[in-house]
Each structure stands twice: as structure tokens, then as C-alpha cells.
Amino acid sequence: MDRRLFLTSVAAMVATGLAACGRDDPAIDDAVADTRMFTAPQGLTKVALPHGTLYRLPGKTNHIALTVDDGTNAAVIEGYAKLCRDTGLRVTFFCNGVNRGWTEHAGLLRPLRDDNQIFLANHTWSHANLARLSSRKLADQVRRNETFLKKTYGTLGRPFMRPPYGYTNRRVAAQLADLGYPAVTMWLGSLGDSSNVKPARIVEHASEWMTAGRIVIGHANHAAVTKVYGELVEIIRSRALVPVHLGDVYAV
Numbered sequence: 001m002d003r004r005l006f007l008t009s010v011a012a013m014v015a016t017g018l019a020a021c022g023r024d025d026p027a028i029d030d031a032v033a034d035t036r037m038f039t040a041p042q043g044l045t046k047v048a049l050p051h052g053t054l055y056r057l058p059g060k061t062n063h064i065a066l067t068v069d070d071g072t073n074a075a076v077i078e079g080y081a082k083l084c085r086d087t088g089l090r091v092t093f094f095c096n097g098v099n100r101g102w103t104e105h106a107g108l109l110r111p112l113r114d115d116n117q118i119f120l121a122n123h124t125w126s127h128a129n130l131a132r133l134s135s136r137k138l139a140d141q142v143r144r145n146e147t148f149l150k151k152t153y154g155t156l157g158r159p160f161m162r163p164p165y166g167y168t169n170r171r172v173a174a175q176l177a178d179l180g181y182p183a184v185t186m187w188l189g190s191l192g193d194s195s196n197v198k199p200a201r202i203v204e205h206a207s208e209w210m211t212a213g214r215i216v217i218g219h220a221n222h223a224a225v226t227k228v229y230g231e232l233v234e235i236i237r238s239r240a241l242v243p244v245h246l247g248d249v250y251a252v
């Protein structure tokens with residue numbers, strides 16, 4: 001497909017939600033499935049989650065795992081939810097339950113989670129620096145977010161924990177393992193959008209880092225990324241990468 005036409009069609013789908021109409025009609029639902037850019041990965045053999053730290057996906061693979069953190073901007077959460085719904089993109093969300101967008105847009109996200117298209121994982125309740133917390137407060141941050149995820153989405157978010165800011169140490173990792181998170185989930189590539197950057201910069205970062213086997217970090221915090229969803233999809237598609245969430249790859 002012509003690239004401009006393709007990007008326009010992605011933007012139109014996301015903007016109008018057209019692809020999600022008629023969900024109650026099985027015939028239309030089938031037609032919708034056929035038009036989506038990405039489908040669930042086939043023939044995956046899940047690997048055991050290692051103890052330690054995850055930076056990239058296991059083995060030689062054409063998979064890519066986009067991970068989206070925080071959620072301080074509810075409109076960006078909504079945008080990612082619609083992008084996933086309309087394109088079939090698979091994403092791991094590292095949620096801070098304190099951010100209201102995870103509650104406001106549960107109606108969009110919950111069906112995706114129930115279909116196993118997205119994985120909702122733990123990023124602590126309120127984005128605490130775990131390396132500075134007592135054991136009791138660390139457990140509170142983890143458990144309170146689990147309680148939120150369970151109530152809102154029917155999942156605890158285990159076994160994937162990304163410590164805010166990537167701050168961890170031996171004590172934190174050991175306690176997280178005791179709490180049900182044997183592997184600290186880091187990343188090896190970034191959209192560079194933890195601060196408010198121009199959309200074009202995000203595309204540059206994506207172009208550099210969205211390659212086979214990487215776990216890439218992005219954020220649902222600033223609106224800039226919502227302007228370049230089409231470009232992100234096109235980068236993944238043009239490189240023949242297969243988007244996965246972490247629960248697709250690891251036995252959970």
C-alpha cells in the first residue's frame with residue numbers, strides 16, 4: 001500500500017473508531033479482523049521467565065515488545081487503547097494505578113486485556129523510587145497497584161514489574177522476587193518521550209530503536225506520541241516485525 005495512504009488510513013481508523021463498530025455482529029467482526037494491521041503471533045513457544053533482569057526478548061526473533069509506562073495523561077492512554085483496538089498492536093502497559101486514565105479508560109482497555117491482546121503490568125501505585133523505600137513501603141507500592149489492577153482489570157499484573165526510573169538494586173530485586181516478580185523488566189530502546197519532545201523526535205527514536213528482539217519503552221504522559229501513531233505502526237510493519245506483549249513470550 002502507498003505509504004501516505006496507509007498512514008492516512010491508520011489515522012482515520014484511530015480518529016473515528018470505525019474499525020470497532022458493529023462488534024455485536026459476528027460477520028462484521030470477522031471483516032474488522034481482516035482489516036487490522038497486526039494479528040496475534042502464531043506458533044509461539046513460551047519460555048520460562050528467568051530470575052534476574054529482562055532487557056530484550058529471548059532468542060533470535062522478529063518480535064518487538066512495545067511497553068508503555070505511567071499514564072499521567074489520560075488522553076494518551078485513550079489514544080494507545082484505540083490504536084491497539086484498531087490495528088491489533090500488542091502492548092505491555094506498565095501502569096501506575098494512581099493515574100486516573102487507567103480507571104477512565106478501563107472500558108476501552110478491559111476488552112483488549114480479556115482478549116489477551118495487551119498485558120497490564122505493575123509499575124508501582126504512584127511511581128515511587130523503590131531503591132529509597134523501606135521494605136514495608138515498597139510492598140505497599142506493589143500491593144496497592146495489584147489491588148487496583150485486580151479490581152479494575154481482573155489481573156494482578158504479575159510477573160512483570162518495571163521499577164520507576166529503572167531504579168533498582170539487589171535488595172529491591174530480591175524483595176520484588178518475593179512479591180511475585182522474579183525478573184525486573186527493563187528495556188533496550190526508547191521512544192525518548194519521558195519528557196515533552198516534538199513528535200518528529202519520537203519518530204527518530206522509534207526508527208533507531210524499534211528493531212527485532214527489543215523491548216522498547218514509551219510513555220503515556222505527553223500528547224506528542226499521539227501524533228505519530230501511524231508512523232510507529234509503519235516502522236513496525238515495514239520492518240516485518242511482529243508485535244508481542246511480554247505475556248506472549250514468557251510463561252506467566
Ligand SMILES: [Zn+2]
Pocket residue numbers: 069070123127164165
Ligand atoms: Zn515510569
